[in-house]
Amino acid sequence: MADTYLDLVNTPLPGRIAKALGLPRPSVLRRYSPGETLALDPVLVAGAGAGADALADVLLGWDIEVRRHVLPGEKLSAAVVVLDRAASPADLAAPMLELGQAVRLLVPGGRVIGLLRSSADTTxxxxxxxxxxxxxxxxxxxxxxxxxxxxNGIVLRGDATTTDATTLGALRFLLSGRSAYVDGQFIEVTSLPAASAADLAAADTAAGEGVPDQPLTGKTAVVTGAARGIGAKIAEVLARDGARVIVVDVPAAGEQLARVANSVSGTALQLDITAPDAAARILDHAAQRYGGVDIVVHNAGITRDKLLANMDASRWDSVIAVNIASQLRMNEQLLASPVFSGTGRIISLASTSGIAGNRGQSNYAASKAGVIGMVRAQAAAFDGGGRTINAVAPGFIETDMTAKIPPLTRQVARRLSSLQQGGLPVDVAETVAFLASDAAAGINGQVLRVCGQNLVGA
Incomplete structure (x- = not known):
């Protein structure tokens, strides 16, 4: 659903009135388009040490103008502050205060990215x-x-460096328009075994400006719940990025599903993902049509909202069955099957409701928090190999479901994020596509929020 207020305040007179009255003034976000240039203006790389120097050299190789210090009055596309050597709180003052000067010079849609090491990796x-x-x-x-x-931030785990392929893949994502609605979030990255298939693939996609616009070429992706909304947009973006797409949804949505399949030149599979043989049917379809499957996106989900005091077993059980139990069963079968690629990706849709809770959604929040727990625990089964499992947790996204929220409540929900607007289905889809790519080979067991920073303190 269109955000009429956003459109209005981005015209001259209403914008001036909103400013005078102290009303929210959300900006039109810089979103990705194929062939985009990462940075039209210079990028500041702040921080001292070998990690900062090496990263600056890489960005120069990407044909980006790099500054190592702020030049007064010069506009910046981004400011990257490298703090990988911080040994005590006193080490933060100089780079962070320089960052403070830089944020005044950011162009609209600019990016701030911090690189740091994990507090979990030190005693x-x-x-x-x-x-x-x-x-x-x-x-x-x-x-x-x-x-x-x-x-946003990139957290280096273990012996990961500022110029590892997986670090650069995360940096490219955060610099790009793909991350338009990712704000106030941190991506943990690990280094990959040298010369492994995952390492080589990630290195290719992290290399300079010659990165192809279709990083998923040759991959086969499955998207559940793909007949409409976020699922349909995920299928569209994966296909745009080069993937062959199998769209899955219940038979009742067959007509809509066929339209989505046709629009992405993919194939449609009608089934109930709660059926015991759902994964087997998906794997059989992928093997027969494409010889295997590389990417599985668990997007299918339902809501059956009710205050817990009024909740009945059918509402609770149906939400758990679709939103989490089906994924647990399917993942077991995927991991056991040779049809699922040795460098496969599983991306599950969680929700900020599973992080912060939401009134009247105890069943839905339990299922989405369950997705987060599943992803974090199951990551161990992927660790050290070429496969990864991650989750994307959307916040307020403009869909048919949120369009049914009462108008005043909807306006409040839109303005609560740092970006003062709801996200779009494409924002979720772009993040899913990034996690599905070889550039994300060193990201495993993570939950990446696509919420515009709409949680207090998050």
């Missing part, structure tokens, strides 16, 4: 304090930015 109290301090600082910066700019 030194001062190091842990510094690393966790960076987390809090970057999230706070995200709340301060305007004009559609975002701030």
């Amino acid at each position: 030194n109290p001062a190091e842990a304090a510094a690393r966790q301090g960076i987390d809090g600082a970057i999230r706070s910066v995200a709340h301060e930015l305007r004009n559609g700019a975002t701030a």
Whole structure:
């Protein structure tokens, strides 16, 4: 559903009136289009040390103008602050204060990205304090930015470096228009075994400006719940990025599903994902049509909202069956099947309701929190191999479902995020496509929120 207020305040006179009255003034976000240039204006790489120097050299190789210090009055496409050597809270002052100068110079839709090491990887109290301090600082910066700019972080785990292929893949995503509605979030990356298939593939997609617009070429993807809404958009974006797409939904949605399949030049499979043989049928279809499957997107989900005091067993059980029990069963069968690629990707749709809860959604929140728990626990089965499992947790997204929310409530929900607007289905789809790509080979067991930073403190 269109956000009429957003459109209105981005015209001259209503924009001036909104400013004078102190009303929210959400900006039109910079979203991805094939062939986009990552940075039209210079990018600041702040921070001292070998990690910052090496990253600056890589960005120069991407044909990006790089600045190592702020030049007064010069506009910036992005500011990347490298804090991988922070050993105590005192080490944060100089780079963060320079970042403070840089945010004044960001162009609309600019990006702030922090690179840091994980506080979980140290037992030194001062190091842990510094690393966790960076987390809090970057999230706070995200709340301060305007004009559609975002701030996010990349957390280096283990021996990952600022120039590992998987780090650069995450950096490219956060610099691009694909991350328009990802704000105040952190992506943990690990290094990959040298010369492994995953490492080589990630290195190819992290390399300079010659990255293809179709990074999923040659891959086969399955999207459940694909007949409409976010699922249909995920299928569209995966196909745009080169994947062969199998769209799955219940027989009752067969007509809509066929339209989606035709629009992405894919194939349609009508089935109930709660059926015991659902995964077997999907695997058989993929093997017969395409020889295998590389990407599985668990998007199918339902709501049966009711206050817990009024909840009945059928509402509770149906939501759990579709939203989490089906995924657990299907993942077991996927992992056991040779049809599922050795570099396969599983991406599950969670929700911010599963993180913060939501009134009247105890069943839905339980199912989506369950998805998060499943992804984090099952990551161990993927660790060290070429496969990954991750989740995407959307916040307020403009869909047919949110269009049914009462108008005043809907307006409030839109303005609660740092970006002061709801996201679009394409924002979720872009994040799913990134996690499905070889560039995300070192990201495993993560939950990436696509919420415009609409959770307090998150």
